[in-house]
Amino acid sequence: MADALTAGPGFVPERKAAAERLGAMGLPGRRDEYWRWTDPATLNAPDPKPAQAGEAEAPLFDALDRLKVVFVDGVFDAGASDDLSLAGVEITRLATSAPGWAEGLYGTLEATGQVPVKRPFAALNTAQATDGLLIRVTAAAAKPINLIYVHKSETSDPILHHLIRLEEGAELTLLETGPAGARFNKAMEVDLAKGARFHHIRIQGPDQERRAVTHIFARLADAALFKSFTLTFNGVLTRNEAFVEMLGDDAMAHVAGAALGDGRDGAFHHDDTVFVTHDGLRGESRQVFKKVLKGGAIGTFQGKILVKPGAQKTDGYQISQSLLLDDDSQFLAKPELEIYADDVKCSHGSTTGAIDETALFYLRSRGVPEEDAKGLLVLSFLADAIDEIEDAALKEEIVARLEDWLARHRS
Amino acid sequence: MLEIKNLHVKLQDEDKVILKGMNLTVETGKVHAIMGPNGSGKSTMSYVLSGRDGYEVTEGSATLGGKELLDMEPEERAAAGLFLAFQYPVEIPGVGNMTFLRTALNAQRKARGEEELSAGEFLKLVREKAKTLKIDADMLKRPVNVGFSGGEKKRNEILQMAMLEPKMCILDETDSGLDVDAMRLVADGVNALRAPDRSFLVITHYQRLLDHIKPDVVHIMADGRILQTGGPELALEVENNGYAEILAAHGLTEAK
Numbered sequence: 167m168a169d170a171l172t173a174g175p176g177f178v179p180e181r182k183a184a185a186e187r188l189g190a191m192g193l194p195g196r197r198d199e200y201w202r203w204t205d206p207a208t209l210n211a212p213d214p215k216p217a218q219a220g221e222a223e224a225p226l227f228d229a230l231d232r233l234k235v236v237f238v239d240g241v242f243d244a245g246a247s248d249d250l251s252l253a254g255v256e257i258t259r260l261a262t263s264a265p266g267w268a269e270g271l272y273g274t275l276e277a278t279g280q281v282p283v284k285r286p287f288a289a290l291n292t293a294q295a296t297d298g299l300l301i302r303v304t305a306a307a308a309k310p311i312n313l314i315y316v317h318k319s320e321t322s323d324p325i326l327h328h329l330i331r332l333e334e335g336a337e338l339t340l341l342e343t344g345p346a347g348a349r350f351n352k353a354m355e356v357d358l359a360k361g362a363r364f365h366h367i368r369i370q371g372p373d374q375e376r377r378a379v380t381h382i383f384a385r386l387a388d389a390a391l392f393k394s395f396t397l398t399f400n401g402v403l404t405r406n407e408a409f410v411e412m413l414g415d416d417a418m419a420h421v422a423g424a425a426l427g428d429g430r431d432g433a434f435h436h437d438d439t440v441f442v443t444h445d446g447l448r449g450e451s452r453q454v455f456k457k458v459l460k461g462g463a464i465g466t467f468q469g470k471i472l473v474k475p476g477a478q479k480t481d482g483y484q485i486s487q488s489l490l491l492d493d494d495s496q497f498l499a500k501p502e503l504e505i506y507a508d509d510v511k512c513s514h515g516s517t518t519g520a521i522d523e524t525a526l527f528y529l530r531s532r533g534v535p536e537e538d539a540k541g542l543l544v545l546s547f548l549a550d551a552i553d554e555i556e557d558a559a560l561k562e563e564i565v566a567r568l569e570d571w572l573a574r575h576r577s
Numbered sequence: 578m579l580e581i582k583n584l585h586v587k588l589q590d591e592d593k594v595i596l597k598g599m600n601l602t603v604e605t606g607k608v609h610a611i612m613g614p615n616g617s618g619k620s621t622m623s624y625v626l627s628g629r630d631g632y633e634v635t636e637g638s639a640t641l642g643g644k645e646l647l648d649m650e651p652e653e654r655a656a657a658g659l660f661l662a663f664q665y666p667v668e669i670p671g672v673g674n675m676t677f678l679r680t681a682l683n684a685q686r687k688a689r690g691e692e693e694l695s696a697g698e699f700l701k702l703v704r705e706k707a708k709t710l711k712i713d714a715d716m717l718k719r720p721v722n723v724g725f726s727g728g729e730k731k732r733n734e735i736l737q738m739a740m741l742e743p744k745m746c747i748l749d750e751t752d753s754g755l756d757v758d759a760m761r762l763v764a765d766g767v768n769a770l771r772a773p774d775r776s777f778l779v780i781t782h783y784q785r786l787l788d789h790i791k792p793d794v795v796h797i798m799a800d801g802r803i804l805q806t807g808g809p810e811l812a813l814e815v816e817n818n819g820y821a822e823i824l825a826a827h828g829l830t831e832a833k
Binding site: 533 | 627628629630650652655660661663666667669671676677684685688720737741
């Protein structure tokens with residue numbers, strides 16, 4: 167593990183404070199309320215369990231005009247990356263810079279996100295991250311930034327921390343692809359000024375053996391928009407946390423995820439832990455999480471909407487659903503609402519089910535072979551989550567990946 | 578075309594016997610209608626013919642063009658030319674009607690060793706067929722049957738029939754839940770598909786559908802078998818007098 171004070175050139179006080187936070191709370195255990203369903207032992211261990219890199223798959227978003235930033239096992243690869251210059255955007259690296267705008271901001275959103283639920287791995291990340299990007303957006307970014315996480319070494323244990331600040335009215339699409347390492351700890355802080363618009367699309371995997379604990383901390387000012395979609399294929403253990411704080415009025419935050427796991431490929435455990443706070447007027451939030459599980463795969467969802475006093479006219483929505491393709495798989499969900507304002511609309515739901523036999527018969531009676539029909543019904547199940555992706559081309563690419571996965575995982 | 582011989586069917590998980598020696602022959606190019614009181618086994622027959630799970634055939638056979646249907650998977654039956662228009666068409670959110678139609682059509686063509694239609698060819702065909710059924714572009718784009726009215730759902734069934742061009746069409750209470758205008762539209766769609774090489778089996782409770790889709794033969798079904806067969810006048814007789822007389826003649830009483 168990197169020393170807190172030598173990991174990068176800057177943010178020494180912030181890193182020190184994070185190390186102290188971590189020291190005070192300690193690493194998580196199964197007795198912690200939010201770790202009851204996910205065993206953190208392999209994440210806590212000093213060394214990662216070895217994980218082979220998965221077979222290289224067709225590159226993602228290849229047809230898209232984007233700025234590529236490549237990390238191999240957490241190490242920046244200048245040769246494979248594009249030049250870090252983009253109109254409307256300042257991009258530097260955490261390992262080599264500490265720009266003024268980031269002073270006092272690095273680690274701040276993470277620290278805020280430690281209340282009321284402790285997130286020790288995020289504090290560890292802030293203290294020990296070896297690299298990451300510091301991105302400041304002042305206008306509409308000319309093109310998306312694509313962080314590409316390559317996994318090569320069987321024992322890599324990268325810790326990356328990205329800090330992203332969108333100034334008033336700025337706009338950015340951030341793409342993240344790849345498994346990153348045998349064990350990946352990632353934190354991303356996203357600070358959105360008034361009217362800023364941030365779109366995030368992430369595809370984790372496809373490695374079977376990788377482990378990951380990731381965190382998104384977002385803070386929204388007036389009329390800011392935050393939209394995040396994550397697609398996960400496999401991985402022995404994935405914990406994706408999101409902490410979204412809607413401070414301004416008229417803000418909008420959508421966090422969505424689709425996870426597909428087949429335990430027969432190896433173990434599969436996928437955990438989404440989401441916390442959305444409404445602290446402004448007329449905020450709209452949506453959490454849409456869908457999981458398709460088979461072969462003993464396990465999916466968990468812990469999601470909360472907190473509406474603070476005075477956050478009137480809040481419109482909060484949360485749905486978590488699983489489609490179990492066999493009897494061996496398992497879905498655990500803990501949907502929570504905590505509301506301290508009286509003029510709000512909040513709803514949440516959680517369901518678990520199998521493929522609808524009537525729909526399956528309907529499709530087959532039209533000549534669609536059984537496995538193809540099941541595939542269509544899986545896509546049908548995931549549709550609400552995928553529809554959270556606004557960009558049609560990106561959506562198409564995600565659907566194509568889903569279809570590939572389904573083709574590889576026929577019963 | 579369709580030949581059902583001495584068909585006995587029970588529910589898979591219960592001892593309940595539903596079809597008790599059903600015999601029925603539908604000749605090529607003909608329209609047959611089946612009427613009967615509730616619980617007579619009409620819908621079960623349509624499900625068993627199209628291969629739905631949950632039923633056990635204990636005796637008998639059902640062949641389409643000489644081929645045994647009961648040995649085939651539902652999709653194989655479809656490719657062989659069987660089509661069931663559902664009484665309650667199923668909603669499939671997130672799957673576009675067009676995607677569904679194209680997947681089904683090309684799967685059937687592939688199964689028959691025919692060339693699959695290109696996107697362009699398919700689009701041209703579907704637009705042409707949709708127009709005659711007054712199905713607009715919006716309905717084609719929407720997810721399968723989601724948010725469709727009762728009439729739209731049934732028209733969508735007929736559109737599928739028009740696209741898939743089956744040899745043997747079974748319409749399971751296609752008139753249920755339709756107003757007079759919607760029924761006429763559906764009936765017109767069916768009539769447009771009548772052809773010398775295509776047969777129909779129309780399951781209905783009411784004579785009025787048969788005013789629009791004129792049958793060649795009418796069967797009365799009860800207690801899991803065909804009790805009586807006649808011409809269109811048989812439907813009128815049932816409409817006027819009910820089933821009591823026919824049931825009594827076979828030693829049956831009306832369902833409670």
